[in-house]
Amino acid sequence: MRITRLTAVFLAVLALTLSACVHKTPPSSQNLTVHFIDVGQGDAILLDLGTTEVLIDGGEKNTGVEDYIKPYVDGPLDVMVATHFHADHIGGLINVLARYKIDNIWLNGENATTATFKTFMNAVNAEGANVHQAERGGTIRAGNLTFVILNPGLPPATDPNNNSIVLNLRYGDTDFLFTGDAENITESRMLIQSIVPIPDIDILKVGHHGSMTASSPTFLDLIKPKAAVYSAGAGNTYGHPHRQTIINLSKIGAKIYGTDVHGTVVFSTDGTGYTIKTKKQAPVIR
Numbered sequence: 001m002r003i004t005r006l007t008a009v010f011l012a013v014l015a016l017t018l019s020a021c022v023h024k025t026p027p028s029s030q031n032l033t034v035h036f037i038d039v040g041q042g043d044a045i046l047l048d049l050g051t052t053e054v055l056i057d058g059g060e061k062n063t064g065v066e067d068y069i070k071p072y073v074d075g076p077l078d079v080m081v082a083t084h085f086h087a088d089h090i091g092g093l094i095n096v097l098a099r100y101k102i103d104n105i106w107l108n109g110e111n112a113t114t115a116t117f118k119t120f121m122n123a124v125n126a127e128g129a130n131v132h133q134a135e136r137g138g139t140i141r142a143g144n145l146t147f148v149i150l151n152p153g154l155p156p157a158t159d160p161n162n163n164s165i166v167l168n169l170r171y172g173d174t175d176f177l178f179t180g181d182a183e184n185i186t187e188s189r190m191l192i193q194s195i196v197p198i199p200d201i202d203i204l205k206v207g208h209h210g211s212m213t214a215s216s217p218t219f220l221d222l223i224k225p226k227a228a229v230y231s232a233g234a235g236n237t238y239g240h241p242h243r244q245t246i247i248n249l250s251k252i253g254a255k256i257y258g259t260d261v262h263g264t265v266v267f268s269t270d271g272t273g274y275t276i277k278t279k280k281q282a283p284v285i286r
Helices: 005-021 087-099 115-127 184-193 218-222 243-251
Strands: 033-036 044-049 052-058 077-081 104-106 130-133 139-142 145-151 167-169 174-178 201-203 227-230 255-258 266-271 272-277
Touching: 005 272, 052 087, 052 139, 052 145, 052 201, 077 087, 077 139, 130 266, 145 184, 184 218, 218 243, 243 255
Parallel strands: 052 077, 077 104, 104 130, 174 201, 201 227, 227 255
Antiparallel strands: 033 044, 033 266, 044 052, 139 145, 145 167, 167 174, 266 272
């Protein structure tokens, strides 16, 4: 789907006019921390707000995400989101399901025939959690956090990456966008079809590990992230992140972090601003 310059301008004005409609989570007395966990070539993100914890994806199996989240999970894990069924997103969730009680599990509604998916779904069914299917325009609630679902929509995409669950979280005045492996076609569909407009984003989880098939200039110019994090394995064979993606992010002024370079990246916000800590000391990517 092609967005013309006129359409892009219209969408930008529309987003500014209606952005107040996006659900705003009022900040509490506790900081929200968002951990982009280094799981190699995969995605895993933990959000922690007091006694509320949300896990989005878990990387490949046996990458240690279940160990990483242990100091932060007090009681049941409130929400687990599997953005889509690829092994580098759901594999690690199998061990999480084995170790922790999960209250709510969100899926994108797709099925697969892979061994990893079958093992994952067996674990989901055995967990006894409330299982939900994400749909564009809906919300996911966890304690005082409310995520707006921007994808998947209808009709479903033919590529599993483009049926990734995409979530917008506004905490106070700080906006996060979690994109799974969504690519350019989904970016275009979200801009045009989104029931709730996408506001300017403070922190972007870069789509599809920084692949050249995501992070289009039009999309980035409209959401204008101040910081961007991609999750990729050091020396991976996919060429992630692609140089063009880095160029696109740099052109809109985003500070770029990657788990292959910086290790786990943690954002902490009180709703008015944020701080960034990285496990490995390295300059911001340009």
